[in-house]
Amino acid sequence: MKIHVSGILRKYVDYRKDLTYDAPTVRAGLEQLCSEYPQLATILFEGNGDISAVHRLFLNGNRLASDTLDEPTAADDTIDIITAIAGGSRR
Amino acid sequence: MNRELIGAVAADTDRRLHRLLDTRVNPGAAARDAAAAPLQAELLQEAARHGLFHCALPTNVCTGHGFAPVRWGLVLEHIGYRCTDLSFPLLVYLTAGTIRRLHHDQRTDLLEPLTDGGRLPLIGFAYTEQRDPFDFRGSLSRRGDTITVTTEKSIVAGARILDAFLTYVPDAQGRPTAVLLHRTDPGVSIAPLAVSGFRSAGFGTVRATDTAVPCDRIVDTDGLAHAQRILNAEAAFFVAAPTGRMRAIAEACAMHVAATERHDTPLADYPNVQSLLGRMHATVESCRATLYQALEAYGEDDSLWSPLSWIAKYTVGQHALTVAAMAQRLTGTQGFLDTSPCARHLRDFSGLLAGGNPQEKVEIDLGVHLTQTIRPTLREPGE
Structure with missing residues (x-):
């Protein structure tokens, strides 16, 4: 699957637009993403393993509910992660 | 929006607050701005005693009679219309919003130590x-039962006036946690901060150094979502008072040009003046319509993604400065004098660009939101 990270999260994936993983479920794909970019783990997930409410996930353009992360996915599926967070930093 | 409701809320707000605004808040606005002197907290307490917050807060919370979002937005808009110091409704908005958030979190127990008397x-x-x-x-x-907090929040509205602050501090895993700190907690210090607008809102930097407080001061362990709920869903309330001020500015300009002559002709008779006033009027009413749309939709959206509320914040933020600049042009040298509120309005309204959620960030969020909303409809037929 492809994972597309946008906005404030992109700096945590070295500003890569698309990341590709061989994963059977959305959750597995996100775990591989966080394995490659460990800082994302505390950003994407709450302590109990749920996706933090500030993020929205879309599978092929359709919004994903947090309880559907374990459903099977296909190799050509695309996950979009969008985040609405206020804040910014000085370089 | 029901015009009768707008009129009724305006009349009720005037009845409750006209004396306070006319005798305590408005007369000192220019001097407070010049000296960057914070409003007295007592003014907010007096407003509360007059029932200002009756429709802002839930029943049985601090004089609340039940939260009515449309009515509350109209109250804030009318205060902005009547009050020449926009810092006052800013503090009213902040206090009501944070109290309501704590009520929503079922943490009104945290209010009790602050409601003495x-x-x-x-x-x-x-x-x-x-x-x-x-x-x-x-x-x-x-x-044990104690948390120790160290944090520094660089720009805080009301820092020098308010009793407590909802703040956001990373836990051991780096996740921001929502915590309530009192200004009197050990290790909490507040430093004044010079700002260009809303200068009587008591802006400051809030620091907590090894501040030990009971662990029940933790409001939400997902502090980011907590903060964004305030920034997103409440955005329309943030710009309600500035919308009222824009209308007051337009009306003041209309009066000014009717009472001013050039070459023995009233300014109001010049077509270019009429045109500028017309643009100002249209701009103000467009902002009001956008604000009302957001107020009426309050609560319908996900509280973290409230596009209509963002649009209200964005639209008023974009146009308030334009209206203030139009006023400067219409009032000419009189508007340039220190006795005119024109410069203060320009500086206050500039705070709407960054405040709440920066305009450019709102643009991006709205664009992404629209793209994601429309994407499922773009599939090929039969797919």
């Missing part, structure tokens, strides 16, 4: 560090 708890929102929220500095550690 029936006082309104004056609570602010301490979020900004001028860094990405995922990189917030500071620490929160827990031992």
